[in-house]
Amino acid sequence: MTTDTTGTAARDGESRRGGPADSPFVRACRREPVPHTPVWFMRQAGRSLPEYREIRANVAMLESCRRPELVAEITLQPVRRHGVDAAILFSDIVVPVAAAGVDLDIVAGTGPVVAEPVRTADDVERIRRITRDDVSYVDEAVRLLVAELGDTPLIGFAGAPFTLASYLVEGGPSRTHAKTKALMYGEPELWHALCGRLAEVTLAFLRVQVDAGVSAVQLFDSWAGALSEADYRRYVLPHSTVVLSGLVDAGVPRIHFGVGTGELLGAMGEAGADVVGVDWRTPLDVATRRIGPDKAVQGNLDPTVLLAPWPVVEAEVRRILDQGRAAPGHVFNLGHGVLPETDPDVLTRVVALVHDLSARPVERAE
Numbered sequence: 001m002t003t004d005t006t007g008t009a010a011r012d013g014e015s016r017r018g019g020p021a022d023s024p025f026v027r028a029c030r031r032e033p034v035p036h037t038p039v040w041f042m043r044q045a046g047r048s049l050p051e052y053r054e055i056r057a058n059v060a061m062l063e064s065c066r067r068p069e070l071v072a073e074i075t076l077q078p079v080r081r082h083g084v085d086a087a088i089l090f091s092d093i094v095v096p097v098a099a100a101g102v103d104l105d106i107v108a109g110t111g112p113v114v115a116e117p118v119r120t121a122d123d124v125e126r127i128r129r130i131t132r133d134d135v136s137y138v139d140e141a142v143r144l145l146v147a148e149l150g151d152t153p154l155i156g157f158a159g160a161p162f163t164l165a166s167y168l169v170e171g172g173p174s175r176t177h178a179k180t181k182a183l184m185y186g187e188p189e190l191w192h193a194l195c196g197r198l199a200e201v202t203l204a205f206l207r208v209q210v211d212a213g214v215s216a217v218q219l220f221d222s223w224a225g226a227l228s229e230a231d232y233r234r235y236v237l238p239h240s241t242v243v244l245s246g247l248v249d250a251g252v253p254r255i256h257f258g259v260g261t262g263e264l265l266g267a268m269g270e271a272g273a274d275v276v277g278v279d280w281r282t283p284l285d286v287a288t289r290r291i292g293p294d295k296a297v298q299g300n301l302d303p304t305v306l307l308a309p310w311p312v313v314e315a316e317v318r319r320i321l322d323q324g325r326a327a328p329g330h331v332f333n334l335g336h337g338v339l340p341e342t343d344p345d346v347l348t349r350v351v352a353l354v355h356d357l358s359a360r361p362v363e364r365a366e
Contacts, residue, residue, distance in 0.1 A: 018151065020149070020151055020152065021215065022151075023086070023152065024085050025216070025331060026153055026216060028331050029255070030329065031295075031329035033362040034362060035359065035362045036354070036355045037321060037324065037330055037358035038085035038086065038332065039085055039332040039351050039355070040331070041078070041084065041337075041338050041347060042334055043338040044078040044082065044084060045074050045077065045078055045089075045090040046074055047338050048340055048343075049077055051081075060106070061106040062092070062095070062105065065091050065092055065137075068144055071090050071138075071144075071145075072145050075087050075141075075145055076145070076149070078347075081347075082344070083348070085152070085153075086215075086216070087149055089141065089145070089209065091157070093158060094112045096158065096159075096205035097164055097167075097198075097201065099205075100130050101127060101128045102126075102127060104167075112173070114167060114172060117170065118165075118168040118169050120190070121190060124190065124193050124194045127194075129201065130205065135205060138205070138208055138209065139208050139209075139211075142214055143212050143213060146214075153216060155214060155215070155255075156206060156210065156214035156216070157220060158205050158206050158217070158243075159219075159222070160219050160220060160236075160239075161196075161198040161240060161242075161243070162235070162236040163222045163224065164201075165195055165198055166180045166223050168194070177223060191235060192238075196242075199239045199242040202243050203242065203243045203246040203247070206243070207246075210247065216252050216254070216255060217247065219240065219243060219244060221257070221261075222258060222259055223258075224236060224258040224259075224261055224268070225261045225264065226260070229264055232268075233267055237270065240271040244272030244273055245272045253274045254273045254275070255273060255274070255275040255277055256273035256276055257277025257298065258277070258279075259336055260281065261279065262278075262282040265278065265282065265290040266291060268291075269292060275296040275298050276296075276297055276298070277333070278298065278335065279299065280300050280335030284320060284327060285323045285324075287299075287300075287327075288326045288327040293328055296327060297329070298330075298331040298332075298333050299320070299331075299333050299334070300333065300334070301332075301334050302316070303334045303342070306334075306347065314353060317353050317357070321354065332354045
């Protein structure tokens with residue numbers, strides 16, 4: 001089944017002329033020729049935009065993720081303002097976990113807070129498997145967006161099992177992940193049971209998004225950088241592989257990203273992604289050597305650079321584009337999310353600069 005111009009995923013992995021599947025973003029993910037390096041920003045939907053802060057006023061984060069029309073509007077805001085090459089669904093990585101029955105809230109200034117952290121096998125069993133009906137608001141939001149975005153691709157996303165497990169075990173954000181590692185090392189059977197259940201939830205959540213029409217998916221393993229490569233391979237890689245390999249027939253590019261994962265890039269690539277996201281600590285040419293020649297890369301401007309004078313920003317953009325040429329495909333992005341204090345006009349200028357500097361003729365067979 002091929003892709004139509006409404007953005008429904010191509011199940012056979014082939015793209016035809018026109019539509020999101022033939023966009024610079026999807027083509028770069030597939031390591032195909034592009035007219036320019038595509039660019040989007042993690043956390044572009046919100047945070048730094050005054051229109052986002054206005055529309056989110058007096059609406060709690062989880063509630064805002066459950067209102068399809070609000071989700072659609074927030075997702076579209078950076079596309080209208082910045083002219084980015086892809087939209088990313090406005091949501092949060094704990095949305096499917098909440099849908100699975102976990103009592104949690106997203107506290108402003110703190111992040112996800114879990115009422116009863118996971119400690120036992122019974123706690124794991126209480127995490128339900130989810131269906132489309134459990135997250136019907138996500139399905140509806142994606143369909144609204146696909147119709148509105150036209151040829152602009154929409155990226156769906158989810159949190160990876162390790163990062164979700166860390167929130168559930170710690171009870172909230174953690175700098176040391178001490179409780180998480182204590183469970184991982186001390187009760188490996190319980191650990192793998194927890195991550196196995198979370199892999200099921202995550203895969204189901206991404207499947208809902210793919211079936212509704214997203215053009216790509218990104219799996220965020222935000223806290224994986226807290227691990228050694230050996231621990232990552234033993235305790236994390238099998239579960240991320242379940243998620244990413246479970247989408248191999250979906251026909252959409254799969255992106256895998258973590259923070260502080262320079263030493264894990266090769267292993268993360270093995271999990272089954274088509275694109276590996278790289279944070280700002282590792283140059284893209286170095287990252288490409290670690291990941292291998294069969295995957296595209298995404299990244300990796302330090303978000304704090306956007307707070308510097310424009311000549312500094314321009315120089316860093318040029319450097320990243322130069323280093324990105326070592327990869328068989330490059331999607332320009334930040335090395336993590338947009339900071340709230342970022343001037344939106346700078347983001348708009350970065351998009352234009354990337355497009356201008358990377359413009360090139362592309363010859364493709366009809």
